[in-house]
Amino acid sequence: MKSSSPKLYLNLYWHMHQPDYRDTLSGEYVLPWTYLHAMKDYTDMAWHLENLPAARVTFNFVPVLLDQLEDYADQFATGKMRDPLLALLAEPDLKHISTAQHRLILESCFKCNHEKMLTPFADYQRLYNLYVAVETQGGHALDYLSSRYIADLLVWYHLAWTGESVRRTSTLVQALMQKGSHFTLEERQALFKLIGELITDLIPRYKKLKHRGQIEISSTPHHHPIMPLLIDLKSTRDAMPFAPLPQCGKYPGGQARARAHIVSAQVSHLKRFGCEPDGMWPSEGAVSHATLTLLAEHGVKWAASGEGVLAHSIYKSFNNLDLPPRQQYLYQPYRVTDGEHEIYCFFRDDQLSDKIGFEYSKLFTRDAVNDFIAALDNIRDSYDGEGLPVVSVILDGENAWEYYPYNGHYFLSELYEALSTHPDIEMTTFSDTVARSKANEALPVKTLPAIAAGSWVYGSFSTWIGSPDKNLGWDLLCKAKKQYDKVMQAGTLTETEQAACEHQLAICEGSDWFWWFGDYNSAISVDSFDRLYRQNLGNLYRLLKLPVPDVLNRRISVGSGDPAMGGTMRRGQEN
The missing domain is CATH 1.20.1430 (immunoglobulin/albumin-binding domain-like)
Structure with a gap:
């Protein structure tokens, strides 16, 4: 039974993003990652919340991802397919596809984590073994792979990219996986139709979770730009003092371009979810004082970034004061203001976030969940800051699960159950945390005088600038x-x-x-x-x-x- 006054607030934040994979002149998709993650990860992540109403988290949906999800829904609605790989799944005549289409299938349909998504399925593994055997012959040997082989490969690739929640609820998927080979045109087209239904229903599913108060949905400047760099390329040197910069010196009109991405994201959110977002994850958690000020000017109430940015900002704010132990400064929101506008900023616990992203996929589920809960208990017990600790765990909500058994099904199920029933942990959202703070509910907020420009990766922009x-x-x-x-x-x-x-x-x-x-x-x-x-x-x-x-x-x-x-x-x- 929960305590009436929790001792730790947890903001669990899942970031959903894919860049625009379309050739805008032709309208055709160059890469298939949006629809593959949609049928696997976005479906599963919604399912876990739908099946455990006590769990609360925040999702960040980048507008350019939503644009593509709606575009895929339109493709299925109109029958005008613009993704060449997806279209081939339902192609009636695989015997007479072009050489380019044949090559596209063979080059695409083994791209996945083989250990977790290919090897567990004997029929898919046999297709791969045959491919390897033929490929080693060189020349045009791959041309000998028949239309029957191509049909089975297309089906198995899409089955491998199907969410675990779908596998457990769809009789069609279960029947196809049990059959294993010699898939008919009707079966391929039925799977194609199911994929369309899954993708079309995604935004409505998350909207329902939002309306019942179980999740908060935030946004990102529309096409995911690094706003501090658009505004000022020299902001790179806050964290990388000697980094070489581009010859251009500055990005022309960057302030106006950053503003345009923000406004466009707000319009997108209003259209899709019925309101403007209270918060934003600046692309890659990339912030600067100018960036946060711009967000605040547009009515954004909160933002988030990385732990390294906070450490650098404390140095910058307090004249290189020796940094105290992280538990004394990390687990609380901060206020950033320019005197006229203010915005709350939360900072990622790198250790816990990276454990989910990189470590827990290698552990037994129970051990991983126990480790996560123990870490939170330790934070709560050792916390000596003001008020109650607020822990922000922020990471990619789509790519990690490919490396977990069963697409992270057991890990997420047990993690949400353990967190939502813990007597001293409350799963919450960033907006609720801001509201509690303003109501003075044992959540004091300090003002951070200066923000060191940087991102969630190493607290710098080294991933995006500084190399030739x-x-x-x-x-x-x-x-x-x-x-x-x-x-x-x-x-x-x-x-x-x-x-x-x-x-x-x-x-x-x-x-x-x-x-x-x-x-x-x-x-x-x-x-x-x-x-x-x-x-x-x-x-x-x-x-x-x-x-x-x-x-x-x-x-x-x-x-x-x-x-x-x-x-x-x-x-x-x-x-």
Whole structure:
């Protein structure tokens, strides 16, 4: 039975984001990750909350992800498929697909965590073994894989990317997994239809959870830009004093562009969820005093960032005062103000967040849950700050589960159960925490005089700027933005054409392109995002009716690494 006055408040915050994978000129998807995560992770994450009403968490949905989910729903509603891989699942005649389509299937349909998503299924493993055996022959040997093989591979890839909650409730999925092979056209099309139903129902499911008060939904500036860098590239040097910067020196009109992403996100949230968001996760938890002030000016009540940013900000605020033990400063919200506007800021517990993201997938579920609860109990017992401790655990809500058995089903079920029944822990939301603080419910808030610019990754912007290839990416963007400004000022485009250019520019300003530049990332991932970034910049020039620079035909970055979790996630602190 819960205590009447909990001793620890827990803000569990799941960030949902995919960059725009579309070629905006053709409307076709270049990469399938949005719909794959939708049918696996977004469905499961909703299911866990629907089945345990006592649990409370916050979800962050980036508008560009919601744009794509609605676009997929439209594809299913109209029958006009713009994702080539998804369309092939329901293709009536796999015997006569093109060489390019054949290659797309073979290059795509083994991309998953083999240990957790392929090896457990004997029929899928046999398909992979056959592929490896044929591939080693070289030449055109892969052409001998028949349409029957292709049909089974398409089905198994989508079954592997199906959420565990769906596997446990869908008789169709259960029947297909039991059958194992020789899938018919009717079966492929039934699975295709189910995927459409899952994706179409996602936003309504989360909206229902919000309306019953079980979750809070926050937002992010629309296309996920690193706002402090848009506003001032030199903010890099708050945490990286000697970092080389892009040659362009500054991003032209960055303040206005950051503002546009914020306003667009608020419009998106109002449209999808019936109100503007109370809080925002600044893209990558990237903050600066100027960024937080801009959010506050637009009525955003709270934001969140990383533990490293808080440590650097305390140094900056109090003249390099020796940093006290983390339990004395981390577990409370802070107020940031410019004198006229204020915003509450919460900071991520890197250790607990990274345990979920990187460590617990390797443990037995009960051991992982017990470790998490014990860590919270220790925070509560050792806390010697003012008021009650507020712990913020913030991480990717989609990529981690690929590395857990059963897509994290048992871990999340047992974790939510343990947290929601713990007598001294209250699962809450950021807005509720702000409300409690303003009501003086044993949650005093200190003002943080200065914010050190940085992100949740290492407290710096090193993931997005400061290396030759990342800086080149910025220089290419800056040059394109200067051309954009000239064309807009000339007034030679129609309003519709101007809107298309602004939308394309917003896509190019996203953080994900810079995230993937770097030899520490895998060659396949770097190549995919490098190509898409250059294609997006090229499309911007085309929409501006300008020639595409030759430099966009040359690679920006080459990967050769093997990062943890495929590079889709980072730890908050360097090992």
